[in-house]
Amino acid sequence: MSDASTSMSDASTAGPMLAADGTPLKRSLRKALRREKMRALMLIAPLLFFILLTFIAPIADMLFRSVENQIVSNTLPRTVIALDDWDGQEEPGEKVYQALYFDLFVAAEAKEHTKLGTRLNYEETGISSLFRTTGRRSDDIGEAYQDVFEDVDPRFKEAGFWYDMMTAGGGEPDTALMSERLGTMNRLIADLASGDIGFAPAAEISALLPKTAEAYTDFAIFTALADGDVVAEEDPWEAVYAALGVDLANAETRDAVQVYEGPGADALRAAAAAADQLPAGGFKSAFLDVDEDWASQGVWETIKTYSASYTPGYFLNSVDLELSADGISPRDEDQQIYILLFKRTIFMSLTIMFSCILLGYPIAWLLANLPVRTSNLLLILVLLPFWTSLLVRTSAWKVLLQQQGVINDILVWSGIVDDANRLVMINNQFGTIVAMTHILLPFMILPLYSVMQTIPPSYLRAAKSLGATNWTAFWRVYFPQSVPGIGAGSILVFILSIGYYITPELVGGTTGTFISNRIAYHISSSLNWGLAAALGSILLAAVLILYWAYDKIVGIDNVKLG
């Protein structure tokens, strides 16, 4: 004992404090605290993991989705690059149509073009069907080339011949091209298998026939990895013939073919000689043949505008604006619904909140001031809705409020309302407000109650003894002290109702639906997840801003939930 005390006083005079085992006190304290923290962390780890996985991650994903727009550049990578040079003045040149053809062909094989069509259709109606028909007809465009080449040399029909030609009989492989195409293909097809392709384009041939090598590589990757077939045994895509046509249309290539020595060189020379028999108008006229809309400036503007990987487009749509070639402009009148819905959501949430305050305040007051036995009973009645299914409660309101419902029947029976003029109280705003006020009322009452419980009755007595009437005593003394409860209840009710979905869906009709119903529609019906995510993000931001404003004005410390 005395030893310890002397060493303690020694330590305090000379240098840092030491713990009993001689290590500096600070360090051993930190170690002990760290151990404690680790243990605490381990305890909450399952919950933390659960929350990360089911709450934080989806929200992050939603925020990301609201701006993400890689589908255009993933599906039409070459077209997007080709469009860079387009000035937007008139329809684009042959180069763009050519790039579009090869992109669209691969996408059609992978059945990805319809997804892109759906995406772009959000911005410009009609694109979806345009993509679908063009995808269907993309084989025909290539067949025109295929027929020419197969007439020149029947070996062009053979899968093995093509394989040998493109590998140059086992020449030096062009790994750069291979990995570039593999990357592009992986971006296009999310669940592309990996493994041996059994093919590599020869460097020689890719230098000679760049387009053909590219198209054939795409074909090989798709055949091996998506279809699981052997490349050397499958007939190449029509697009490969078209690519050969594009290559041979180039005079320099035709000259180079004359001196080429590799496998199939003779067939290539014959094909080069027949270059003048290839379809004349190029890809542009082929596309226009399929659908006139390919000449439409609007379609190309949409593709160009939404070609960036990230876009503010969804957010603009969420506030009834759109991104067009010349900047941001309002959407068509008939498409402007979101601002209205946001306004309605806020207005109805506020109405619900105030109804909850009006109805909940007296009940909370009774709860806090009645004798314990009675107030317990009342509390059970308040909590009763929590024990009943939400659907049952909402349906009960349908039974009560509908035109042939209980309330109307009573009104008609008592002669207050004429049978022909039964009140419309459901499937509109009124119905939604009534049902949601009922459902959210406990969330107002409980915080109010817990705050009121802490206000001693002596304050009211004191006020009255000082000469205040009942009303003045309530208004000047009791009410200000219950404001934290009102604040807590209001935040709860408002935030819950702003994102409420089931009840407005069931009883809201067309005029009583919330923005959340629209979000649900985009998630499950229209599958426009980007827009749904943007709407959701705006809602989230609105809630956060309100929360922040509340903190500034009232102070979040003043909120008492219990």
Next chain:
Amino acid sequence: MTNASENGFVVFDRVQKSYDGETLVVKDLNLSVGRGEFLTMLGPSGSGKTTCLMMLAGFETATHGDILLGGKPINNIPPHKRGIGMVFQNYALFPHMTIAENLSFPLEVRKIGKSEREEKVTRALGMVQMETFGGRRPAQLSGGQQQRVALARALVFEPELVLMDEPLGALDKQLREHMQFEITNLAHELGITTVYVTHDQTEALTMSDNVAVFDDGRIQQLAAPDKLYEEPENSFVAQFIGENNTMLGTIQSVENGVAVVQLDSGDLIDTKPINVSKPGERTRVSIRPERVEFNKDRLHADAHTLKAEVVEFIYMGDIFRTKLKVAGLDDFIIKTRNAPDQRRLQPGEMIEIGWMPEDCRALDA
């Protein structure tokens, strides 16, 4: 008591109160408080003091009987029209208002003009030496300061009657004593009638003009502090106020205002009969420790004395407290002043004790 009611400022006339309809919390209360008087209600917990105060303030209604204020019955006047200042046990300062706002509240509800209000608030704060605290909130004050503000608030609208329910209960001893002094001073200076509730008898004795001792819903005795202490009228008051030695016995004879009591141990003592009269009646005699004498010279020659054995001697600074074994009791206390010539008794010592007959009161058993 009922007769005195005509000239009292506050009068309880045969007031009864029951909360549950089964038991009477206040039974037949008759009380009269004169104008400017400082009356304390003293009694054990649950004896009905707060209930009486609440009836007076108007927060509870009397089940039976009348309460008069300035000669007029106030049973039907709502609390806010009674004009009675009140200090609550927990102060009940409004937490969301500053001190100045708290004080101006009673003036605002009386529609008093702003400048007059400010003047009165300043004056009231000055009265309790809290001038500089007007801008603070109650939570920023110490207990004693809150107490003063509560007092100032009860006085600021110049009521004629102020009620205080254990206002000093939450304060420490020193502050309590200081505040006792301030409250009585203020009450007398302003000439207000005060009804004060406490269960601290020292507080009651030091502050009041009159003390009403409550027990079991009745006033056991209403008297000035000195009378209450020296001349308790029944054994409850005797035991409740101050320290007392009590012994049970039977009256032997009553002559010339002196009753001879035979204690259960067989010893005879002289007593003053208070609420006993007939020989043979059981009685509880009560003698204050400081009135017991063991110095024979100071006793009457013919006084009855008792043999006692010293059990314990306790030195308490200003006084000596000695525990004796007397007449079968072994916790008989005597107190002697610490004077230079005072003897310090030794444990085991045998002495004889006695007292003036008028100091030993024979009360109900």
